[in-house]
Amino acid sequence: MSVSIFDSFLTTPEMIKVFDDTSIVQAMFDFEEALANAEAAEGVIPEAAARTIASVCNAQLYDIPAIIQAGRRAGALAIPLVKELTKAVALTNQESATHVHWGSTSQDVLDTAMVLATREALKLIDDGLGELTAQLLKLADQHLSTPVLARTLMQPAQVTSFGFKLVGWAAPLMRAREQLREQSARALQLQLGGAVGTLAVLGDKGPAVAQRMADALQLKVADAAWHTQRDEWMRLGMEVAVLTGSLGKMATDLSLMAQGEIAELAEPSGNGRGGSSAMPHKRNPVSSMIALAAANRAPQHAAALLAAMGQQHERGLGNWQAELAEWPALFLGAHGAIKALNEAFAGLIVDTRRMRRNIDALQGLVFAEAASIYLASAIGRPNAHALLEKLTQRVVETQGHLADALTVAIKEDPQLSKQIDISKIQDLFDPVQATGAARALAERQLKSLQQDSR
Structure with a gap:
C-alpha cells in the first residue's frame, strides 16, 4: 500500500510499513507457507511439496508492483500472487507446483x-x-x-x-x-474456508489443517469461515x-x-x-x-x-x-x-x-455557586440565590470582586452579620480549596x- 504525501504527514513510518505493499504481500506468503506445512503434516499434500513451497514464500523474490497490477485485472490480489508462487515452485518441481494453494x-x-x-x-x-x-x-x-x-x-x-x-x-x-x-x-x-466457506476440498482434514495453520501463525481458529x-x-x-x-x-x-x-x-x-x-x-x-x-x-x-x-x-x-x-x-x-x-x-x-x-x-464570579451554597445554610436557598445574583451583576458593572462585594453586603446587613461567619468568606474564594x-x-x-x- 502506498500513501500520499499528506497521509504520510499525518501518520508514522512504523504504521506505514505495517500496511505497505511488501508487508501485505509477505503476510500472504506467510499464509501460503503455513497452509502448505499444515496440509503436509495432515497428509493432504506431500512433505516435499510443502518444503518446496515454503522455500519460495519470500516477497523479495517477486515483482510486487507487477503482482498488484495483475491483481487489478484479475479482481483479487491473491490470484496473480498464487500464479507467481506456482511458477516459482514449478522451477524446482513441477509436481510440487500442483499443490500450491490447495483447498484455499x-x-x-x-x-x-x-x-x-x-x-x-x-x-x-x-x-x-x-x-x-x-x-x-x-x-x-x-x-x-x-x-x-x-x-x-x-x-x-x-x-x-x-x-x-x-x-x-x-x-x-x-x-x-x-x-x-x-x-x-x-x-x-485465521480465515480458511475454501471456495464457499465449507473447506470441501480438505474434507475431514479441514479442522486439523486450520488448527495447525492457526498455531503456526499464532492466530485464533474461527468457528467457521x-x-x-x-x-x-x-x-x-x-x-x-x-x-x-x-x-x-x-x-x-x-x-x-x-x-x-x-x-x-x-x-x-x-x-x-x-x-x-x-x-x-x-x-x-x-x-x-x-x-x-x-x-x-x-x-x-x-x-x-x-x-x-x-x-x-x-x-x-x-x-x-x-x-x-x-x-x-x-x-x-x-x-x-x-x-x-x-x-x-x-x-x-x-x-x-x-x-x-x-x-x-474573573473577579471571583466562578465561586458564586460555592458562596450561594454557604449562604443558603443560613438564609435559605432562594434568598441566597437572589443575593448572589444581585451581587454578581454589581461586580460586572463595577469591575470589582465578588468576595469584596459579599463581605460588604454581610457587614451592612445586621441579620446576615449575625448568621454568617465572615471570616470564612475568603476561604470560599480560595482557588486551591475550590x-x-x-x-x-x-x-x-x-x-x-x-x-x-x-
Whole structure:
C-alpha cells in the first residue's frame, strides 16, 4: 500500500510499513507457507511439496508492483500472487507446483494477511497508548491540587483541578486500550474456508489443517469461515475509531488551552517545531493538529467500513474490496495521533501561574455557586440565590470582586452579620480549596487507573 504525501504527514513510518505493499504481500506468503506445512503434516499434500513451497514464500523474490497490477485485472490480489508462487515452485518441481494453494481461496489469503498486519498495527497502538497514558497519569499526580478553570459551552464555569482534567483525558484511552485487547482476542482469527466457506476440498482434514495453520501463525481458529460475517472484524475497527475520537477530544482541549489568549498549556517548541514562516511569535500546537486531523477523518473511514458489511451471499462484490482499502486508514490515523500527542506530553509546558491568573481575572464570579451554597445554610436557598445574583451583576458593572462585594453586603446587613461567619468568606474564594471535590475524585480514579496500568 502506498500513501500520499499528506497521509504520510499525518501518520508514522512504523504504521506505514505495517500496511505497505511488501508487508501485505509477505503476510500472504506467510499464509501460503503455513497452509502448505499444515496440509503436509495432515497428509493432504506431500512433505516435499510443502518444503518446496515454503522455500519460495519470500516477497523479495517477486515483482510486487507487477503482482498488484495483475491483481487489478484479475479482481483479487491473491490470484496473480498464487500464479507467481506456482511458477516459482514449478522451477524446482513441477509436481510440487500442483499443490500450491490447495483447498484455499483468494479471500482466505487476503483476510489472513490483513489479520497478521493488523496484529502488528495493534502492537504499535498498544505501545503508544501505554506511553501516553503513563505520561498523563504522572502529570495528573503532580497537579491534583493545581487550580484551573473548568469551561462549559466554551465559557468559564468553575474552578476544577488540572489533575482531574488529566485523569479525564487518560481514562478513555485506558478503556480503549483494554477494549482493543479484548476485541483483538476475538477478531484476530485465521480465515480458511475454501471456495464457499465449507473447506470441501480438505474434507475431514479441514479442522486439523486450520488448527495447525492457526498455531503456526499464532492466530485464533474461527468457528467457521467469516468471508461475509464481518461483525467481529468491524467491532475491532470501530474500537480504533472510538479511540481516535478520544484522542481528538484531548487534542481539542489541549489546543484550546494553548491559545495565546489562554496560554495555560503549550506544546514543546524548538528545532522548527510549531513555528510560523511569517509570524515568529506563534507557537502552533502541531501535535494537536495531527490528532485532530485523524479524529476528523475517522468517522468517514468507520462509516465506509460499516457500509461494506452488507456483503452478498458467500463472497462480497465491491464491498469486501472497499473494506480492504479503507481498513488501514483507521490505523494510520490513530497511530499518527498517538505519536504526536506523546511528543506533546513529553515536553508539555504547564503554566500554573497563567491558570491562576485566568481564574483571578474573573473577579471571583466562578465561586458564586460555592458562596450561594454557604449562604443558603443560613438564609435559605432562594434568598441566597437572589443575593448572589444581585451581587454578581454589581461586580460586572463595577469591575470589582465578588468576595469584596459579599463581605460588604454581610457587614451592612445586621441579620446576615449575625448568621454568617465572615471570616470564612475568603476561604470560599480560595482557588486551591475550590479544587477539593475535583481532587478527591481524581485521586480515587487515579489510584484505580494506576493499578490498571500495571
